Each structure stands twice: as C-alpha cells, then as structure tokens.
Amino acid sequence: MPDLSQQKQPPARQASTGSASPYTINNLDAAIAHLEQVIRFDCTMPVFGQGYWRARVHQACLTPGITPAQLRRLQQLLAMLTAS
Secondary structure: OOOOOOOOOOOOOOOOOOOOOOOOOHHHHOOOHHHHHHHHHHHHOOOHHHHHHHHHHHHHOOOOOOOOOHHHHHHHHHHHHHHO
C-alpha cells in the first residue's frame, strides 16, 4: 500500500486528472464517510469499478489541511480497493 503521507502533493491539484480537489477541511469527513459506504457496496456489487473509486480517494487525499486521521481512513480505503 502506498504511503500517501510521504508523497508530495501539489496544492489542490491531481496530477492524473488535473482536477482540483472538490473537498475542503470542513466537508472532508463527510466525503470520507460517503466513500467508505459506497466503496464497501461497490466491492460487493461493482457499479463504477476500482479505478473510479481509487481516483476519488486520491482526489480526497489532495485536500488542503488534511489531518493524519483523515489520511489513515483514506489509506484504509485504498487497501480495501487493492484487496478486492
């Protein structure tokens, strides 16, 4: 599993898609909770696929001001995607 805390992150930009993070520190917890729910569901009955969810999680990792606890939750989601 990649250690996202050690990666250099461009400010609010995602290298692979070029899109800015739609999240802020104020709504990131709700976004992570949503991702936790839908990824668990999608792992049992695929709708969008792992690539889509992986991009969403990486995008959330680019949120300015992300806390270590939020980053751990996102890393757990990446691990879940990798395991399925």
